Amino acid sequence: MTATDTAPAAPAAPDKPVTPSSGARSPRRWSMLFMASPPVLLVLVFVGIPIVIGIAFTLGYTGGLNSIASMLSVSVYTANGWMPSLAAYGNVLSSERFRSDLGVTIWVTVLTVAIVLVLAWCIALYARLSGGRLGKMLSGIAIIPLFIPVVIGAYAIRQFYLNTGFLVSLGRQFGIQLPSWSYHTPGIVIGQVWVSLPFAVLLISSGLAAVPNALIDAARDAGASLGRSVWSVMVPMTTIPTVIVATFTAVGVMGSFTVPYMIGPTSPNMLGVTLQATFVAYLRPQDAQVIAVVLFVLAAGIGALYVWANARASRSSAVQL
Amino acid sequence: MTTAPGSDRSDGLRLSGISKVLGGRTIVEKMELQVSPGELLCLLGPSGCGKTTTLRMIGGFLNPDAGRLTINGVDHTHSKPERRPTAMVFQNYALWPHMSVAKNIGFGLKVRKLSADKIRQKVDWALDLLGLQHHRETMPARISGGEQQRVALARALVLEPEVLLMDEPLSNLDAKLRVQVRETIREIQQRLGITTVFVTHDQEEALSIADRIAVMNNGRIEQLAAPAELYARPRTTFVAGFIGTMNTLDVGPAGGGVPLDDGALLPCDTFSGAAGDVCWIRPEDLQITEADHAGSVRAVVLRVIPRGHYREVLLQSHGSTLRAFTDGEPDVEQIVGLRATNALVYADDALVQDDEPARPGRAVRAVADSGDRG
CATH class of the missing domain: 3.40.50.300 (P-loop containing nucleotide triphosphate hydrolases)
Structure with a gap:
């Protein structure tokens, strides 16, 4: 120890030992908490409170901050004193339209996630293994939609697949009657794939790029075919990016509005469109918030998968260190 | 296949x-x-x-x-x-x-x-x-x-x-x-x-x-x-x-020794060949003797690097810097004698290898000795 290491310290009181956590570091901890508080408070005020108020509204608490929304509603279910009411949930969940819209939402989400994963994997894998110009070109083309506003992309897709659009017209030139997918559920899936693919390609490409060539070579050297090497080495090592792509795409698609609104049919459509119509057209904010809560619960379930993937990634990196 | x-x-x-x-x-x-x-x-x-x-x-x-x-x-x-x-x-x-x-x-x-x-x-x-x-x-x-x-x-x-x-x-x-x-x-x-x-x-x-x-x-x-x-x-x-350490002297053998920078000869017992462009000597083929020892050239110890059971010695001799391995313990700035037991001779980067290693005669060693004293 040198003279500059520590200043002579006053002896600690025998009944109150000084510990690093309770003594000198406490002011520092408080100052760190103070520094972190603005974003925390911002999230609490602008996200947390509206969520709580919204959920309260769906349970029939129509007073206070929910009174304006109640006034705008054509009908609301109210709580019996402090006892919450589940009548709004019963009304929405028993509705035929809600059920078919929920079915479309889940179907479009599952199909979009599946197609996006397959396409992103194929493009990223081809680019990773070939390393050639075509692979790089494909990866480049796949991220173009990132730079085109969704509303413009959705409009273009609707026009392209319309009954009078390019694809159907081209088919007619050759005497083939192609289906028109605009204003139909397949059109929504096409739009969702367009929007989600760039991010998926970027993430899976970076995941595959992180698999060292030596690991693939080692599998080939051990006698595995290229397909087996991909399946046994590259797929397991890219699980985390794949789960992240799947969860982000699923949550994004589930809560989307622009694509189903512009390309999808009037009914059944995805819940984002139904939610907007319920609020604006039917003036039933309470029902709209019930739909929002259902979407929130579904998204939270998917979010749990994302948290699990991240936790697993953290554990793996901790082991590597 | x-x-x-x-x-x-x-x-x-x-x-x-x-x-x-x-x-x-x-x-x-x-x-x-x-x-x-x-x-x-x-x-x-x-x-x-x-x-x-x-x-x-x-x-x-x-x-x-x-x-x-x-x-x-x-x-x-x-x-x-x-x-x-x-x-x-x-x-x-x-x-x-x-x-x-x-x-x-x-x-x-x-x-x-x-x-x-x-x-x-x-x-x-x-x-x-x-x-x-x-x-x-x-x-x-x-x-x-x-x-x-x-x-x-x-x-x-x-x-x-x-x-x-x-x-x-x-x-x-x-x-x-x-x-x-x-x-x-x-x-x-x-x-x-x-x-x-x-x-x-x-x-x-x-x-x-x-x-x-x-x-x-x-x-x-x-x-x-x-x-x-x-x-x-x-x-x-x-x-x-590439293999091991070498003293690279960019001059061919002459008069039964290896000419150093100022022309003095480093006495050498054997050469891989009689004539060539360069002579390369392994550090372990350089022997450190007492100063003015017969059949040696004078050198001054520049640095001694302990290598465990032997020492690597950096020497200066007649303008040439040489490296030798020795079991002895020479001091820095000590004047010592130096001679080579074997030198590899190369011509156009290829080893000149005679069937029998070339051995310089007694006259050669005498020249080396007299050159050193001069």
């Missing part, structure tokens, strides 16, 4: 006129190489000399542009890696991080569709061989570098390859561990009698482990010889400079 005419199963590995061009640059040029069954051959050379490219061509990860490659008489020039009877130990171990040690070792056997019992039996054999039984279910990230390297070796050996390929397998280990793993590799290689090609840029590693060493430079083999032969008689100045 075809069987080469006139070849038999005990051919070992044979490379005939193998060439490879990458990015417009010739990396390997018309390489001729034969590795006998059970032999451990080292490919030694500086970075970029083509040794790893050669190994990757043997492993099937690169296709040669020209030439032919056979293993035990079977043509594997264009076989895919999974079709070759080879197994490689990679520089960075290349263990699959999501598989346990046992699964890493057993992967190749699983690909070959062996029964679970057979796989367990062979994996146990490999774990026992490399002393890894206690790490059977451990993940690779949780074991040390040396243990990871042994897992990589076990993974290769369990496949019972005809040729084992090792790409700088010790370069990521610390000095002490490198020696331990090196000895383990050599012991197992000899016990199993497996034909091995070992790539390294570390000459000490090559000299201590190989049956023969192929020194590569610019895509060609400069010299292929046993370690002792390679050290004693490096055929080119490149090999001489």
Whole structure:
């Protein structure tokens, strides 16, 4: 120890030992908490409170901050004193339209996630293994939609697949009657794939790029075919990016509005469109918030998968260190 | 795969006129190489000399542009890696991080569709061989570098390859561990009698482990010889400079000695050849004697570097700086005598090698002595 290491310290009181956590570091901890508080408070005020108020509204608490929304509603279910009411949930969940819209939402989400994963994997894998110009070109083309506003992309897709659009017209030139997918559920899936693919390609490409060539070579050297090497080495090592792509795409698609609104049919459509119509057209904010809560619960379930993937990634990196 | 005419199963590995061009640059040029069954051959050379490219061509990860490659008489020039009877130990171990040690070792056997019992039996054999039984279910990230390297070796050996390929397998280990793993590799290689090609840029590693060493430079083999032969008689100045330490005197032998910078002669007992452009002397072939000792030239000690059981001494003699190894303990700035026991003579970068080493006569030594005194 040198003279500059520590200043002579006053002896600690025998009944109150000084510990690093309770003594000198406490002011520092408080100052760190103070520094972190603005974003925390911002999230609490602008996200947390509206969520709580919204959920309260769906349970029939129509007073206070929910009174304006109640006034705008054509009908609301109210709580019996402090006892919450589940009548709004019963009304929405028993509705035929809600059920078919929920079915479309889940179907479009599952199909979009599946197609996006397959396409992103194929493009990223081809680019990773070939390393050639075509692979790089494909990866480049796949991220173009990132730079085109969704509303413009959705409009273009609707026009392209319309009954009078390019694809159907081209088919007619050759005497083939192609289906028109605009204003139909397949059109929504096409739009969702367009929007989600760039991010998926970027993430899976970076995941595959992180698999060292030596690991693939080692599998080939051990006698595995290229397909087996991909399946046994590259797929397991890219699980985390794949789960992240799947969860982000699923949550994004589930809560989307622009694509189903512009390309999808009037009914059944995805819940984002139904939610907007319920609020604006039917003036039933309470029902709209019930739909929002259902979407929130579904998204939270998917979010749990994302948290699990991240936790697993953290554990793996901790082991590597 | 075809069987080469006139070849038999005990051919070992044979490379005939193998060439490879990458990015417009010739990396390997018309390489001729034969590795006998059970032999451990080292490919030694500086970075970029083509040794790893050669190994990757043997492993099937690169296709040669020209030439032919056979293993035990079977043509594997264009076989895919999974079709070759080879197994490689990679520089960075290349263990699959999501598989346990046992699964890493057993992967190749699983690909070959062996029964679970057979796989367990062979994996146990490999774990026992490399002393890894206690790490059977451990993940690779949780074991040390040396243990990871042994897992990589076990993974290769369990496949019972005809040729084992090792790409700088010790370069990521610390000095002490490198020696331990090196000895383990050599012991197992000899016990199993497996034909091995070992790539390294570390000459000490090559000299201590190989049956023969192929020194590569610019895509060609400069010299292929046993370690002792390679050290004693490096055929080119490149090999001489690459293997061990050398005193390089850019002047040919004259008057039975080696002229130093100011013209004084360093007496030398024997030369590899009578005439040449340059004389190169190993530090251990320089003898430090008492000052003014008969048959020596005067030198001053500049620096003494302890090397454990011997000392490396830097000397200045008649304008030339020389390096000698000695058991003695000279002091810095001490005046000593210096003589050479052997010098390698090169002409046009090739070793001049007479049948009988050239020995200078008594008159020569007298000239050296008088030159020094003058």
